[in-house]
Each structure stands twice: as structure tokens, then as C-alpha cells.
Amino acid sequence: MKVDAFVPEDYHPAENEPFMNDRQVEYFRRKLLTWKQDMLDQSAETIEGLQGSARAVPDIADRASEETDRALELRTRDRQRKLVSKIDAALRRIENGEFGYCEVTGEPISLKRLDARPIATMTLEAQEKHERRERVHRED
Numbered sequence: 001m002k003v004d005a006f007v008p009e010d011y012h013p014a015e016n017e018p019f020m021n022d023r024q025v026e027y028f029r030r031k032l033l034t035w036k037q038d039m040l041d042q043s044a045e046t047i048e049g050l051q052g053s054a055r056a057v058p059d060i061a062d063r064a065s066e067e068t069d070r071a072l073e074l075r076t077r078d079r080q081r082k083l084v085s086k087i088d089a090a091l092r093r094i095e096n097g098e099f100g101y102c103e104v105t106g107e108p109i110s111l112k113r114l115d116a117r118p119i120a121t122m123t124l125e126a127q128e129k130h131e132r133r134e135r136v137h138r139e140d
Helices: 024-052 061-095 111-116 124-139
Strands: none
Touching: 024 061, 024 111
């Protein structure tokens, strides 16, 4: 894989190109890196906000409201942390040449799906089958 292949700002992967060519790989690599940086920036803002809001509130209703807001922020932060891990895994798949291929079937994941969810590891069909199986086992 060529690192930093020329990718114009307005480029979007097209179905008529060879799948996971250098431009597509670089497009998704940049998309993932930008997304990761956004998550890290939001996390830093959350931490600053939580540190700034650590104050004693005498009114019990206000304190409860503030604690609820803080719990929501921490849950959001935890979800972001998990998302950053998935982004890192997708970046490793790019480095290994495995990005864009279903981990179950080995088939290419559609470009539309990857553009919408670049951390996807399965084709839509494989994902749906996996979720149906999960739902059935959960009901048992």
C-alpha cells in the first residue's frame, strides 16, 4: 500500500474503480484518522467540562440534576473510548491490507457501507445474519 496517495478533497470512492485501490485506502485512512481526532478532542472537552463543574451545589434537586448530567457525560465518554478502539482496529486492518473485506465471508464490504461506517468488519448480509443469531440466543 502506498502511504499518502494523492486523494483530492472532493474524492469519494466509486464502484467502477478497482476495490481498495491506493486512493480508496488512503481516503478511508484519512477519514478514520479525522474521526479519531474528533473523538479525542471531544473527550478532552468532556474532561475539562467535568473538572470545571466539580463544585458543591447546596440545592439537592440541582445536585441531582448535575450528577445525572455528569453520569450521562461519562457514559458518552465511555462509548467514545470504545469507538476509538474500533477506529484503531480499522487502521490496523488498513496497515495489514485486510480493510474493506468481511471478516466472516472474506467478500468486499460495499463502499457505501464503508463510507457510512468505516469501522465495519462485515458485509451488511453477514452483519444481519449475526444480529439475528444474537437475538435468537438472547431470547433462549
